[in-house]
Amino acid sequence: MTQIAAPDLTVVVPTYNERENVRELVRLLDRALGKIVWSVVFVDDESQDGTADEVRQLSQTDPRVKLIHRVGRRGLAGACIEGILGSEAPVVAVMDGDLQHDERRLADMYQIMQDSQDTDLVIGSRNVTGGTSGDGLSRVRKWGSDRATALVKRLLGLAVSDPMSGFFMLRRRAFNEVVCGLQTHGFKILADMLSAAQGRWKVVEIPYQFRARTAGESKMSINVSLEFLALLISRMTGGVLPVRFVLFLFVGATGLFVQLAVMRLAMLVLGEEFVWAQGIGVLVAMTSNFMLNNMITYRERRLKGAAFLRGLVSFYLVCTVGAVANIAAATALFHFLPLWFVASSIGAIIGALWNFWASLIFTWRAT
Numbered sequence: 250m251t252q253i254a255a256p257d258l259t260v261v262v263p264t265y266n267e268r269e270n271v272r273e274l275v276r277l278l279d280r281a282l283g284k285i286v287w288s289v290v291f292v293d294d295e296s297q298d299g300t301a302d303e304v305r306q307l308s309q310t311d312p313r314v315k316l317i318h319r320v321g322r323r324g325l326a327g328a329c330i331e332g333i334l335g336s337e338a339p340v341v342a343v344m345d346g347d348l349q350h351d352e353r354r355l356a357d358m359y360q361i362m363q364d365s366q367d368t369d370l371v372i373g374s375r376n377v378t379g380g381t382s383g384d385g386l387s388r389v390r391k392w393g394s395d396r397a398t399a400l401v402k403r404l405l406g407l408a409v410s411d412p413m414s415g416f417f418m419l420r421r422r423a424f425n426e427v428v429c430g431l432q433t434h435g436f437k438i439l440a441d442m443l444s445a446a447q448g449r450w451k452v453v454e455i456p457y458q459f460r461a462r463t464a465g466e467s468k469m470s471i472n473v474s475l476e477f478l479a480l481l482i483s484r485m486t487g488g489v490l491p492v493r494f495v496l497f498l499f500v501g502a503t504g505l506f507v508q509l510a511v512m513r514l515a516m517l518v519l520g521e522e523f524v525w526a527q528g529i530g531v532l533v534a535m536t537s538n539f540m541l542n543n544m545i546t547y548r549e550r551r552l553k554g555a556a557f558l559r560g561l562v563s564f565y566l567v568c569t570v571g572a573v574a575n576i577a578a579a580t581a582l583f584h585f586l587p588l589w590f591v592a593s594s595i596g597a598i599i600g601a602l603w604n605f606w607a608s609l610i611f612t613w614r615a616t
């Protein structure tokens with residue numbers, strides 16, 4: 250069962266709370282891969298259910314099994330990137346750790362790679378003849394997934410049928426061409442890679458049937474959907490705006506509504522005390538922005554307890570400096586260029602950039 254030869258194929262499996270699936274997946278891989286010399290790398294982000302321990306234990310008896318254990322980080326895309334970078338084989342597959350992807354297709358994918366050396370990527374697709382989302386997705390999710398797929402194809406100009414697939418095989422040398430341009434934030438690494446490759450890759454798609462999950466639960470969430478939208482916008486700017494900054498802007502936009510709504514309420518209560526009402530509106534908006542950023546933009550390093558309070562205070566300070574910078578820049582600019590709209594907008598942009606970078610460093614310490 251054990252072998253020391255360098256693998257021809259490494260399977261990268263991102264995991265978050267998949268303890269019950271790990272052993273079974275290795276067993277299925279063993280059965281499905283036949284004569285291919287393979288290894289599997291699990292990339293775990295501090296699962297609380299002991300996934301990493303389970304993998305470590307397996308690797309004691311099976312040297313084909315490896316673990317990359319990441320701390321203080323979350324994110325499917327980033328986990329896949331690290332797994333691929335850490336793999337030894339010239340051909341690498343990525344698949345989920347929850348048994349939803351059909352491991353029996355891996356041998357066919359590998360065969361395509363062998364037969365056609367110029368193929369860079371083979372995608373396991375649910376949307377070509379023979380493939381289905383089957384029992385794997387609820388009706389609501391299937392609908393959302395189809396809309397998102399159409400959007401991605403149109404906005405990023407991708408020609409493949411299932412750019413959202415989390416099941417694919419690629420050559421290391423092809424991956425190395427695009428890795429520097431990839432976003433670690435988010436769920437959809439395949440769409441990101443295809444967009445970064447700008448049509449240079451030779452891509453083959455083969456059908457597979459997405460299976461239902463039996464153990465554990467999906468990590469798909471509102472957060473993941475927002476990250477996906479942010480990834481789209483980021484990609485449309487050619488990566489100039491990082492995903493995190495786009496998320497920060499989403500939250501900032503909600504802050505504007507919060508401020509106006511609270512201000513209106515405060516005016517009703519306080520009468521015509523405009524300054525006080527505005528002050529309360531700003532304070533509440535800053536607080537809600539802090540909480541939303543803590544939940545969405547920085548979810549993998551969410552502040553809790555005492556760190557939450559310290560973070561809140563530092564966020565107030567950061568935003569106060571941002572507001573001063575905003576006003577100072579707009580006023581100075583207006584002096585030279587008396588167009589209020591331009592001066593005011595540039596002030597707002599400078600304020601937002603400051604708030605983003607300063608809170609990144611001081612509040613969430615995410616450098």
Ligand code: GDD
Pocket residue numbers: 262263264265266267292293294323324325328344345346347349413414415416436437459466467468469
């Ligand atoms: N390391 C790590 N870190 N792994 C994660 C994280 C994370 O933050 N979030 C999720 N995972 C792992 C899960 O443990 C699982 O093995 C895999 O990534 C997919 O997560 P699921 O939560 O099961 O996603 P899904 O089933 O809703 O969606 C999957 O299938 C779709 C259809 O192919 C994903 O692969 C999608 O990208 C894909 O579109």
Ligand code: MN
Pocket residue numbers: 345347349462467
């Ligand atoms: Mn799944």
